[in-house]
Amino acid sequence: MVWKLPVLRFAFVPRIAAAAIAVVAAVFCSLVLKGKPPGLLSNPPELRAKHHTLSLTLRAAIASDGKNSFYFHGQPNAPTLRLFPGDQLKINYVNDLPAKAKESCAITPCMDMTNLHFHGLTVSPDAPQDDVLDMMAMPGQMLRYTAQIPKDHPPGLYWYHTHPHGESHRQVLDGMSGAIVIEGMESFFPPLAGLPERVLVVRGRSLVNDPQSTDLKNRVHLSSDVCGAEPEPPEEVFTLNGSVRPQIEIAPGERQFWRLVNASADRYLDLQLEGQTFEVVAMDGMPIALHDPNHRTRSANHILLPPAGRLEAIVTGPAAGMPRRLISRCVDTGPDGDPNPAMVVADIVPRRARSMPKVLESSRKPDLKALDPAAEEKVPPRFILTFTEDKKGFYINGEKFTPDAAPMVRAKIGTLQHWRIVNPTGELHPMHIHQVHFLAYAENDRLKAEPMWLDTVNVPYGGSVDVIMDFTDPVIRGMSVFHCHLLNHEDKGMMAKILFE
Ligand SMILES: [Cu+2]
Structure with missing residues (x-):
């Protein structure tokens, strides 16, 4: 001007x-x-691979608010990592956390050890790739990761977060997480090309010992409705790209592509955009069109996203003059669950003439294998995974995880396997297996109307889920883990090893 x-x-x-x-x-x-006016949402900073490699140094350190944080280029702001299938991800991960921790962990005291997990990526579970068992940095140490994204990796939204057993909950609740985008989603759903694109990282912010807790609760209109029988008061509010209840700009009738990860440590999202529907393109990074070319999207009024779950959907801007909000509905987590009340996540406001990043058209469409799980759905489960808990801890098949445990189960590479996950406890547990997607096709012994390929699935309390594990990828070889993604439960033992051989 x-x-x-x-x-x-x-x-x-x-x-x-x-x-x-x-x-x-x-x-x-x-x-x-x-x-940008304050309160308006923008995407996290992003890094793109150059010459098929994305290299960065990421530091773990204490932020000014006293919380554990990822630092990139001197700022406590985790970048979105964008790669194509076939690219290499190289991260020098430096642990600059204090040798004497100031915070408390599920298994106290915190030792401030840390590492990285590339949630959902189909990469090797062996060092220097997605290895959470042997790769661990104590304060002052550095880990060098080199993850090779396979050429036939499906496109979609993934994420990275820390995974030290006993300290995962503390570090992820503090915000040690970021998004990963494997490019090419529009090759499976061409109408995406050219749409404005948002990357949305939802985290939990603890209200415990926070002097602003009353203000924060008012700000998100925290509901006092009791939707389960959880006795405790609410302990967290959601943040979106680090802000409590930001404003999301979208013009009336405008279509935007939202890529959202529930990066909270242990809270469920039941997302709803008031008055609108989500046109779901992918869940947990897996394009719906990949396995169901005849029904490339699904329409939903609201979507339940367990911790670690991802939603990629087209949203349409509400009509002018309609105040609309992105909310999370109340989730009944069960009589023994944590409170998960309704609250406002963001406000939707009309978009002004501000430019936004757009979904780029790529010429590369990975040649992905077709899977036929139908026969395996009819055989009895080859493995039954049962979550239990008592006052002393959390268990899978009666065993509490220890770092020196033998594998609980072995999987033959090249197979599809029917697993049943059983939850006789009084609360929800989301089951996640590293490196592998599975088809969740039945819940409580009933076939699902819309089976989904996921890497994290909610298991209802007093119920069960049946899945077909995809162990067909040859790069998934070695020792890995599966666990409850309420990270407090994982820290307290609800994890076990699997050997892919
Ligand atoms: Cu759990």
Whole structure:
């Protein structure tokens, strides 16, 4: 914009003062008029692979609020990592957390050890790739990761977070997480090309010992409705890309592609955009069109996302003059569950003429294998995984995880396997297996109307889920884990090893 400074015409204004006024005006212009108004949501910073490699240094350190944080380029802001199938991800991960931890962990005290897990990526579970068992950095140490994204990796939204057994809950609740995008979703659903794209990282913010907790609760309209029998008061509010209840700009009738990860440590999202529906393109990174080319999207009024779950969907801007909100509905987590009340996640506001990143069209469509799980669905389960808990801890098939445990189960590479996950406890548990997607096709012994390929599935309390594990990928070889993704439960033992051989 042009600023007229008539004052400069007067000879008695010293040149130095005129220069100062001009500088102040320019700074005012750039900060206030061109800058983003406070409260408006923007995407996290992003990094793209160059020459088929994405290299970065990520630091674990304490942020100014005293919480554990990922630092990139000196800022406590985890970047979105964007790669194509066939690319290489190289991360030097430096543990600059204090040797003497100031926070508490599920298994106290925290030792401030840390590592990385690339949630959902089909990469090797062996070092230096997605290995959470042998790769661990104590304060002052560094880990060097090199993960090779297979050429036939499905496109979609994935995420990275820390995974030290006993300290995962603390670190992920503090916000040690970021998004990963494997490019090419539009090759499975071409109408995506050119749509404005948002990357949305939902985390939990603890209200415990927070002097602002009353303000925060009011701000998100935290519901006092009891939707389960959970006795405790709410302990967390959701944040979106680090902000409590930001504003999301979308013009009336505009279609945007939202890629959202539930990066909270242990809270469920039941997402709803008031008055609108989600046109779901992918769940847990897996394009629906990949396995169901005849029904490339699904329409839903609301979507339950367990911790670690991802939703990729087209949303349409509400009509002008309609105040709309992105909310999370109340989730009944069971009589022994944690409170998961309804709250406002963000407000939807009309978009002004601000540019947004767009879904780019790529020429590469990975040649993905077709799977036929139908025969395996009819055989009895080859493995039954039962979650239990008592006052002393959390268990899978009666066993509490220890780092030196033998594998609980072995999987033959090249097979599809029917597993049943049983939850006789009084609360929900989301089951996640590293590196593998599975088809969740039955719940409580009933076939699902819309089976989904997932890497994290909610298991109802007093119920069960039947899945077909995809162990066909040859890069998934070695020792790995499966666990409850309520990370407090994982820290307290609800994890076990699997050997892919
Ligand atoms: Cu659990």
